[in-house]
Amino acid sequence: MGSAVTEPIGRAVRTAIVMPAGMDAPPALLDEWQLDSSPLAVRRTVREIAARLADLRIEEALCDDAEMVLAEALNNIVEHAYSGQPGRWITVSVTQLCAALCLAFSDEGMAMPDLLPPAGRLSAPGDEIEALPEGGFGWFLIRSVVSELSYRREEGRNVLVLRLGGPVDPLLTA
Amino acid sequence: MDLETDVIGPLLLVRIRSERIDAACAVDFKDKMRDVTREPPPRVLLDLSQVEFLDSSGLGAVVAAMKALDGEATLELSGLRPKVEKVFRLTRMDSVFTIHDDAEQVVAGLAGAA
Numbered sequence A: 001m002g003s004a005v006t007e008p009i010g011r012a013v014r015t016a017i018v019m020p021a022g023m024d025a026p027p028a029l030l031d032e033w034q035l036d037s038s039p040l041a042v043r044r045t046v047r048e049i050a051a052r053l054a055d056l057r058i059e060e061a062l063c064d065d066a067e068m069v070l071a072e073a074l075n076n077i078v079e080h081a082y083s084g085q086p087g088r089w090i091t092v093s094v095t096q097l098c099a100a101l102c103l104a105f106s107d108e109g110m111a112m113p114d115l116l117p118p119a120g121r122l123s124a125p126g127d128e129i130e131a132l133p134e135g136g137f138g139w140f141l142i143r144s145v146v147s148e149l150s151y152r153r154e155e156g157r158n159v160l161v162l163r164l165g166g167p168v169d170p171l172l173t174a
Numbered sequence B: 001m002d003l004e005t006d007v008i009g010p011l012l013l014v015r016i017r018s019e020r021i022d023a024a025c026a027v028d029f030k031d032k033m034r035d036v037t038r039e040p041p042p043r044v045l046l047d048l049s050q051v052e053f054l055d056s057s058g059l060g061a062v063v064a065a066m067k068a069l070d071g072e073a074t075l076e077l078s079g080l081r082p083k084v085e086k087v088f089r090l091t092r093m094d095s096v097f098t099i100h101d102d103a104e105q106v107v108a109g110l111a112g113a114a
Helices: A039-055 A060-081 A138-145 B026-036 B056-068 B082-090 B103-113
Strands: A028-036 A089-097 A100-107 A148-154 A157-164 B003-008 B011-016 B043-047 B074-078 B098-100
Touching (some): A028 A039, A039 A089, A060 A100, A060 A157, A060 B056, A060 B082, A138 B082, B011 B026, B011 B103, B043 B103, B056 B074, B056 B082, B098 B103
Parallel strands (some): B011 B043, B043 B074
Antiparallel strands (some): A028 A089, A089 A100, A148 A157, B003 B011
């Protein structure tokens, strides 16, 4: 049995991505990729998916955001869900919904703490060079560009779905 | 991760000869930057004009490279391509670094000042 998480306070987490209104065309699954949990496999897969999206003449800004989000989400799975251990699997599927793209990630690594995707808050950089952060940008970047996000734990797997383009989910900015 | 360096008067120009600075090479990038900036002149200019993509690990590595200068030199950037520029802008790191459009202009400016 999956332990689904629904709409915790102030954070956009849903069990399923809601189809944006007015997008009546059936979603088209572009493809599914399976990769090893290593930074080089992440690089290869991100490049491959980005090239595929460019071939489909999807709007450049959307392709660029998708490339960024793919890299950040996959790096997080490698580093956190699998603690940097290679040799485990990750799948990514990419679905096109009219002008929007849905990226769905699955892995069998550790669950996100409290079953919630990180808030990804970033404080404005100050003048102190020594105090500048060198990490923690990943979830901030993801949340900056996605229009909807959902995470659930299902039969020992993490399922993360990110939507880019289309109307922005009000919960995201809650 | 390939770096090319040139010392031009008070400036160390470091050109990245790789298309991506990502999680697969961020540590290597940091190490190589540390090697080439051991005794830096007052200004270090990191030219990113060949870098097509930079992720959050790459951004962290650039910040780490600046910190490693330990106040002995400033780290400036040039040639940010659209995807790279967006990462700096979203994280507001564009306010931390002096960012030039083009490394050649900076070098030409040095010659003009001399």
